[in-house]
Amino acid sequence: MTKPKFAFNWAxxxxxxxxxxxxxxxxxxxxxxxxxxxxxxxxxxxxxxxxEAMPDKSIDVAFFNGAIQNSENExxxxxxxxxxxxxxxxxxxxxxxGIPALANTTNRDQIFASSYLETxxxxxxxxxxxxxxxxxxxxxxxxxxxxxxxxxxxxTVDVDYYVPGCPPVGEQVSKVINQFxxxxxxxxxxxxxxxxxxxxxxxxxxxxDRKITKIVRTYxxxxxxxxxxxxxxxxxxxxxxxxGCGSICLDANMPCRGCYGPLPNVIDQGGKxxxxxxxxxxxxxxxxxxxxxxxxxxxxxxFYRFSLAxxxxxxxxx
Amino acid sequence: xxxxxxxxxxxxxxxxxISIFLNDEGNVENAYFxxxxxxxxxxxxxxxxxxEMPDITSRICGVCPExxxxxxxxxxxxxxxxxxPPAAKKLRELLYSAFFVADHITxxxxxxxxxxxxxPTAPKAERNILSVIAKVGLEVGGSVIKHRSDALDxxxxxxxxxxxxxxxxxxxxxxSIDEDERVKIETIAESEVEFAKFTMKxxxxxxxxxxxxxxxxxxxxxxxxTYYMGTVDDQNRVNFYDGKIRVVDPEGKEFAKYAPVDYxxxxxxxxxxxxxxxxxxxxxxxxxxxxxxxxSGIYRATPLARLNVAEGMTTPVAQAEYRRMYETLGxxxxxxxxxxxxxxxxxxxxxxxxxxxxxxxxxxxSPNVRTIPTSIPDEGVGxxxxxxxxxxxxxxxxxxxxxxxxxLIVATTNNHAAISMSIKQAAQGLIKKGDVSDGILxxxxxxxxxxxxxxxxxxxxxxxxMPLDVKIYSKNxxxxxTLRRPEF
Numbered sequence: 001m002t003k004p005k006f007a008f009n010w011a012x013x014x015x016x017x018x019x020x021x022x023x024x025x026x027x028x029x030x031x032x033x034x035x036x037x038x039x040x041x042x043x044x045x046x047x048x049x050x051x052e053a054m055p056d057k058s059i060d061v062a063f064f065n066g067a068i069q070n071s072e073n074e075x076x077x078x079x080x081x082x083x084x085x086x087x088x089x090x091x092x093x094x095x096x097x098g099i100p101a102l103a104n105t106t107n108r109d110q111i112f113a114s115s116y117l118e119t120x121x122x123x124x125x126x127x128x129x130x131x132x133x134x135x136x137x138x139x140x141x142x143x144x145x146x147x148x149x150x151x152x153x154x155x156t157v158d159v160d161y162y163v164p165g166c167p168p169v170g171e172q173v174s175k176v177i178n179q180f181x182x183x184x185x186x187x188x189x190x191x192x193x194x195x196x197x198x199x200x201x202x203x204x205x206x207x208x209d210r211k212i213t214k215i216v217r218t219y220x221x222x223x224x225x226x227x228x229x230x231x232x233x234x235x236x237x238x239x240x241x242x243x244g245c246g247s248i249c250l251d252a253n254m255p256c257r258g259c260y261g262p263l264p265n266v267i268d269q270g271g272k273x274x275x276x277x278x279x280x281x282x283x284x285x286x287x288x289x290x291x292x293x294x295x296x297x298x299x300x301x302x303f304y305r306f307s308l309a310x311x312x313x314x315x316x317x318x
Numbered sequence: 319x320x321x322x323x324x325x326x327x328x329x330x331x332x333x334x335x336i337s338i339f340l341n342d343e344g345n346v347e348n349a350y351f352x353x354x355x356x357x358x359x360x361x362x363x364x365x366x367x368x369x370e371m372p373d374i375t376s377r378i379c380g381v382c383p384e385x386x387x388x389x390x391x392x393x394x395x396x397x398x399x400x401x402x403p404p405a406a407k408k409l410r411e412l413l414y415s416a417f418f419v420a421d422h423i424t425x426x427x428x429x430x431x432x433x434x435x436x437x438p439t440a441p442k443a444e445r446n447i448l449s450v451i452a453k454v455g456l457e458v459g460g461s462v463i464k465h466r467s468d469a470l471d472x473x474x475x476x477x478x479x480x481x482x483x484x485x486x487x488x489x490x491x492x493x494s495i496d497e498d499e500r501v502k503i504e505t506i507a508e509s510e511v512e513f514a515k516f517t518m519k520x521x522x523x524x525x526x527x528x529x530x531x532x533x534x535x536x537x538x539x540x541x542x543x544t545y546y547m548g549t550v551d552d553q554n555r556v557n558f559y560d561g562k563i564r565v566v567d568p569e570g571k572e573f574a575k576y577a578p579v580d581y582x583x584x585x586x587x588x589x590x591x592x593x594x595x596x597x598x599x600x601x602x603x604x605x606x607x608x609x610x611x612x613x614s615g616i617y618r619a620t621p622l623a624r625l626n627v628a629e630g631m632t633t634p635v636a637q638a639e640y641r642r643m644y645e646t647l648g649x650x651x652x653x654x655x656x657x658x659x660x661x662x663x664x665x666x667x668x669x670x671x672x673x674x675x676x677x678x679x680x681x682x683x684s685p686n687v688r689t690i691p692t693s694i695p696d697e698g699v700g701x702x703x704x705x706x707x708x709x710x711x712x713x714x715x716x717x718x719x720x721x722x723x724x725x726l727i728v729a730t731t732n733n734h735a736a737i738s739m740s741i742k743q744a745a746q747g748l749i750k751k752g753d754v755s756d757g758i759l760x761x762x763x764x765x766x767x768x769x770x771x772x773x774x775x776x777x778x779x780x781x782x783x784m785p786l787d788v789k790i791y792s793k794n795x796x797x798x799x800t801l802r803r804p805e806f
Contacts, residue, residue: 119587
């Protein structure tokens with residue numbers, strides 16, 4: 001039997017998804033024996049030119065992590081789509097935009113101005129900015145074009161499966177790879193390596209359906225490690241976030257920030273969280289509601305921490 | 319003029335590029351190292367609640383999230399003018415020491431190891447972790463994986479997650495550890511100390527007992543004279559978590575010593591149009607281009623730099639190893655870039671010993687791990703020594719603690735200019751009369767690898783070698799030759 005051909009690639013992300021695969025530890029060797037890795041820039045010496053030379057659909061499964069933030073990310077996404085039977089958006093950035101998609105609250109010009117002019121230690125009186133093509137004394141130098149808007153993988157090419165998480169936790173990665181190797185895949189478009197329920201279902205904290213009268217920021221109070229954080233007034237994304245991580249942040253006495261993305265059949269994770277939050281608000285008057293709503297200091301960065309590119313709004317006005 | 323393009327070097331969130339220009343004699347006219355990516359953290363963090371910064375900025379790097387998480391958390395202490403309880407500081411440092419252990423182990427065995435264990439001139443197919451394991455034995459391979467994984471277990475016990483910890487809050491950490499957890503961490507630390515000593519012994523046997531390697535390490539091809547930067551305690555000993563930043567000149571004389579909060583008086587950043595990454599330099603000397611020496615503001619912040627700026631280590635085995643390194647190489651500061659590997663192992667021993675010390679600290683299980691801030695937030699600077707250099711997070715907020723300004727001097731960025739110089743030096747040393755030998759690949763890589771560059775995010779924790787693709791073009795852009803590593 002021929003072994004399935006796998007490819008791994010990362011685009012705009014931190015590299016944590018690559019480490020998540022390494023978290024398989026000794027299992028990685030077992031997995032490597034069952035599959036044939038034909039492209040993995042972090043580990044193997046296959047180049048884009050090798051990828052380009054492969055026949056279309058000759059790769060069985062390609063795992064793609066990272067968002068699409070520049071022209072090179074987009075080029076490789078299109079290349080891998082063409083060469084692969086199945087393309088998997090692996091991790092929060094490829095799936096929902098992740099942290100890099102917070103760049104959609106600003107734009108390229110502002111990011112450049114911040115990075116290359118305004119930051120405290122930058123010394124750039126001549127206002128030099130990086131450019132895609134630069135003529136130097138010896139010849140021409142090129143770098144990829146930086147995009148104004150960060151996109152998810154499936155806003156760039158068709159995607160077959162999604163694996164959430166920042167990063168996906170080790171046990172889940174192991175399960176997902178096995179699904180591709182041993183079979184048992186759900187239908188196309190499914191989210192793999194996660195639960196079908198919200199994080200609250202796996203959270204060990206005690207819930208009492210207590211209503212809240214004010215929002216508390218994490219630094220303002222010492223959280224009770226036994227009780228539901230939302231009921232303590234801390235915004236915890238648990239009700240609007242897919243489970244599967246094992247509620248590890250909650251165990252560290254910190255709230256969920258939503259890295260496992262929206263619940264099944266939910267398009268907009270932030271919108272879902274807003275509705276969850278309104279159901280725990282103990283507010284009768286419009287004034288009370290306004291007061292509570294005002295106490296959420298950063299709705300975009302809180303409700304869409306990892307999912308702005310996948311949300312209904314995708315970005316603020318450019 | 320011919321162009322030699324090395325593209326992609328796949329260790330900067332996927333992409334890196336080197337362009338080498340040959341003159342009419344076929345010698346290296348110039349070499350450009352290009353960083354083709356930017357994500358815009360400094361801008362998009364504006365508007366966020368500042369207490370969220372440790373969570374957000376850990377996503378700068380998935381290999382060293384702990385460094386960003388802790389630097390960020392320390393910046394929050396400054397923003398809120400709050401002093402963490404002693405146990406909280408110790409827990410942060412314990413997590414941090416465990417992180418250094420994991421990070422340095424993987425760099426030495428997976429990335430640097432193949433060059434020394436298999437040899438720089440070994441067949442390329444053998445210069446990888448799989449061959450290293452075959453040579454040193456499966457048992458050692460398993461031990462590498464185990465000790466890396468155990469250190470991550472310790473990180474998760476304190477920080478919640480193995481990758482991207484979530485425990486950092488202004489004034490402390492979000493949870494304490496109990497006695498069961500302490501014992502587990504102590505057991506792990508004991509084993510890490512032994513493994514660090516074993517690793518040093520392995521380095522002795524394979525590298526230091528081999529005259530060729532010692533002369534390679536000390537050869538001029540790999541020596542670059544620069545300033546050095548690193549964090550020291552009040553007795554000028556190495557500290558990863560806290561202290562003052564010390565800078566020495568290429569002769570080893572103290573040039574500056576400052577509290578992290580004063581970093582702006584000492585560091586400035588230069589911009590070039592062909593790369594997205596800036597070039598930090600010593601402000602008081604100025605940007606003089608990509609050149610070394612005392613009159614250029616270029617400095618290095620690496621394990622070797624940290625040892626060069628310090629006068630010793632606080633733990634016994636590390637201190638003995640520190641002295642042995644300088645006695646053996648017979649000078650201080652050491653300019654030999656490849657000695658960075660040695661320095662990294664001295665640091666590995668220190669990190670493991672420090673981890674053990676802290677795990678036995680009677681205060682470490684104290685439930686008092688948070689001080690709730692009471693003052694109005696405004697501005698703070700947090701610094702740590704990341705495995706690859708001094709890391710600075712600087713935030714400004716409004717009175718509600720909403721971020722208004724961010725400045726980050728990221729560890730590898732400190733070394734951007736020096737890495738560019740080392741690449742050019744290696745290229746110039748190797749490419750003569752247009753003859754781009756196959757060996758250039760590994761020699762360029764070795765100049766690179768010593769820095770353990772973090773734009774190599776996944777590199778130092780994944781088995782394999784840096785995939786380089788050297789393309790030689792004629793003047794009219796015709797591809798003449800492609801040199802590539804064999805598959806393995």
